[in-house]
Amino acid sequence: MCLVFVCDEDERTLNTQVAPGACPYCGGVITVTDVESQWRFCFVPFYFKTRRRHTCTRCGTRLVVTS
Structure with a gap:
């Protein structure tokens, strides 16, 4: 018997x-x-999760925004 779990993102x-x-x-x-x-x-x-990503278009760095 083989049990396979399929997870995907x-x-x-x-x-x-x-x-x-x-x-x-x-x-x-x-x-x-x-x-x-x-x-x-x-x-x-x-x-489900919705998030915002801040990215520089020139160097590609992901920026962290603090409130």
């Missing part, structure tokens, strides 16, 4: 915008991307 880009300000490392333009993550277990979705 799917990421989808919802929206991309230009953020105000500049990258502290190189001075490039910062973009804000809304990303939706979906985890599936045996092809049944059981976890």
Whole structure:
């Protein structure tokens, strides 16, 4: 008997915008991307999470924004 669990993560880009300000490392333009993550277990979705990612377009650095 063989038991196989299939888990999968799917990421989808919802929206991309230009953020105000500049990258502290190189001075490039910062973009804000809304990303939706979906985890599936045996092809049944059981976890959704939407998050924002701030990225520099010039150097590609992911920036951490604190509130």
